[in-house]
Amino acid sequence: MDLRSLRYFVAVAEERHIGRAAGRLHMTQPPLSRAIRQLEDELGVILFERTSKGVVLTPAGTVLYDETGALLRQADRIRSRVTDAAGTATLAVGTLADAAEQVGGRLVPLFRERHPHVNVTIRESDLGDPTAGLGAGLVDVAITRTPFDNTGIATHVLRSVPVGVVMRDDDPLARRASVSSAELAGRRWVRLPDGSDPAWTAYWTGGGQDDASPTVRTIQECLQAALWNGTLAVAPVDQPLPVGLVAVPLSDRSPSDLVVAWPKTGRSPLVRSFVQVAENCWGL
Amino acid sequence: MDLRSLRYFVAVAEERHIGRAAGRLHMTQPPLSRAIRQLEDELGVILFERTSKGVVLTPAGTVLYDETGALLRQADRIRSRVTDAAGTATLAVGTLADAAEQVGGRLVPLFRERHPHVNVTIRESDLGDPTAGLGAGLVDVAITRTPFDNTGIATHVLRSVPVGVVMRDDDPLARRASVSSAELAGRRWVRLPDGSDPAWTAYWTGGGQDDASPTVRTIQECLQAALWNGTLAVAPVDQPLPVGLVAVPLSDRSPSDLVVAWPKTGRSPLVRSFVQVAENCWGL
DNA sequence: ACGTCCGATACCCCACGGGTATCGTGTTGA
DNA sequence: TCAACACGATACCCGTGGGGTATCGGACGT
Structure with missing residues (x-):
């Protein structure tokens, strides 16, 4: 008799219809039917009469329904009491723009x-x-992309995103299905801000920076540089691109991982909880 | 935040020691540690300070402990209220002697x-x-042995028991590791009561009944007949035998299943619950 | 008589909750 | 001071349970 079964029971009791209740619970009908029967078996009592147009509560089921609402409310109240007792917690989330x-x-x-x-x-x-501020201790948890120096940082991959090189659509290579790094040698690339992580810089740019290479601080600046100067930059191919630009997949560069990252030493349950939510969110 | 996690939490809070709490909960320490951490993650709150000699409740944990006792008691109370509301139910269990x-x-x-x-x-x-009374509608559920006419009866195997032929220890075949049915042709067998299930009778006896064959109604009578008359009977080999009798495994007779059986039409949750208990009981 | 709508059943598959073995660390006692 | 110990944490394995889809049986309502 766990709280989940009881929430299922309440939904069915209120809908008087297992299929509808299943919809309300964001699940399908068969497992809900089974869950109700298991609850009945565990209690040794029939909770619903099954009819051809739905279900109706038996006397025993009515008793359970009357009592269960209070129990579930109490459980929710406990939850908020406990979290309140922990004080007004703060979670700083870092993210790439x-x-x-x-x-x-x-x-x-x-x-x-x-x-x-x-x-x-x-x-x-x-x-x-x-x-995204994790290294400097500015945030508790971050959503960012590999690769970067992850000493002392734990990560979990949310999605793996192929990357391509962004160029103007009048570029000679713009119509190619894919290009290799070798074909881009000698081209002018964007420059990332000074002091950036070396692995990071190496991944998102080619080797060709010169004095005229623009330093970009945002993806938007990357795209502007590409549009105006024909400068090359690496970007995830799932980015929506403005007209006039195309992203050609890079055949020899491994995908970049979208990750959730947090300090390895951290023990904050809030961070763990955030990680769980992130995993579920991107899992959908 | 299901009731199971909360019961775990209460045990740990009261023992101030995860290992001891695990013992009280009849489980081992690692999954309990994990369950506590999962509860903390879900609530976004640290419930225990870990020390080298155990754990102590944090303020948030204290709040949870104070509230949880009432919740668990209420859940138990609901359980008894519901079962009471179903009236004084009766379950008749049939079993072979x-x-x-x-x-x-x-x-x-x-x-x-x-x-x-x-x-x-x-x-x-x-x-x-x-x-065991199921066929006659005398009982709601039965613990018995195969084979029998199971039309309209659902069964679930609890254990599979090899059978042997029971004979006096001075019988010429008594020292054999096993015997086949053919070697027992012509011997005198016990007779089961008239009207017994044919498959049942065929399984538990050989073909050799004559006018002198005793009719037995219990295993004890079987054994007496074997002792006094040298009559043969088939019996599960896990039966404790009186001195003077031995059970020689029958090489060509398949094991008999100890089963829990109930009417296929029955929908009583009590019966289902009994079946579950029986499965767990014999599963140990 | 047949189509429709309900819950029940059969079956699959992954996640989770159990287990064992081992680790890291703080305390303790020789 | 250092070795032994005790406690919780971690890593990994495995079976069960709770999700899913496809389908059935049976009761209405045309």
Whole structure:
């Protein structure tokens, strides 16, 4: 008799219809039927009369329904009491600017749903810091991309994104299905901010920086540079591109992983919880 | 936050020691450690400070502990309210006489533990009715042995028991490691009560009944007949035998299944619950 | 009589909750 | 001071249970 079964029972009791209740619970009908029967078996009592147009509560089922509401409310109350007792916690989330929309739009709302009492702040990072503030201790957890120096940082891959080189659509290589790094030798590449992680810099650019190479701090600046100067830059191919630019897959560069990252030493359950939410969110 | 996790939490909080709490919960330490951490992650709160000699509740953990006792008690109260509302139910259990001891000594007590409000009656059946009263509608569920006519009866195997032929220890075949049916042709066999299930009769006896064959109604009578007259009978080899008798495995007779059986049409959750308990009981 | 709608059943598959073995670390006692 | 110990944490394995899809049986309502 766990709380899950009881929530299922309440849904069925209120809908008087297993199929509808299943929809309300975001599941399908067969496992809900089975769960109700298992609850009946465990209690040794028939809770619903099955009819051809739905189900109706038996007397025993009515008793269970009357009592269960209070139990579930009490469980929810306990949850909020406990989280309140922990004080007004704060979680700082770092993210690369181009992932900020996803993070702010889907992930953080989901997390707030789980932890309404927590103050979540989002810190958008530019391309100069692939750890999005984690390395500097500015944030507790980050959504970012590999590769970067991950000493002391634990990560979990959310999605693996192939990368391509972004160029103007009038570029000689623009129509190619894919290109290799060798074919891009000698071209002018964007420059990442000074002091950026070496692995990071090597991954997202080619070797061809000169004095005229523009330093870019955001994906947008990358694209502008590509549009205006024909400068090359590596970008995830799932980025929406403005007209006039195309992304040609790079045949010899491994995909970049979108990861959730947190300090290895950290023990904060909030961080762990955030990681779980992130995994579920991207798992969908 | 299911009730199981909360019970785990309460045990740890009271023992202040994960290992001891695990013992109290009849489990080992690692999964309990993990369960506590998962609960912490879900709530986004640290519940215990870990020290080198155990764990201590944090303020948030104290709040959870204070509230959880009431919740668990309420859950138990709901359980008894619901079962009470179903009225004073009765479950009639049929069993073959030789299995009665196991059923009455272990199975039924376990079942009473789960359903204290149910009146359980045990009906011991003789060898004339392999369904132990199920066929006649005298009982709701039975613990018995195959084979029998199982039309309309659902069964679940609890254990598979090899059978042997029971004979006096001065019988010429008594020292054999096993015998075949052919070697027993022409011997005198016990007779089961008239009207017994044909498959049942064929399984538990050989073909050699004559006017002098004794009719036996219990395993004990079987054994007496074997002792006094040298009559043969088939019996499970796990039966304890009186001195002077031996059971020689029958090489060409398949094992008999100890089964729990119930009417296929029956929908009583009590019966299902009993079946579950029986499976767990024999699964140990 | 047949189509429709309900819950029940059969079957598959992955996640989770159990297990064992081992580790890291802080305490303790020789 | 250092070795032995004790406790919780981790890594890994495995079976079960709770999800899913496809399908059945049976009761209405045309």
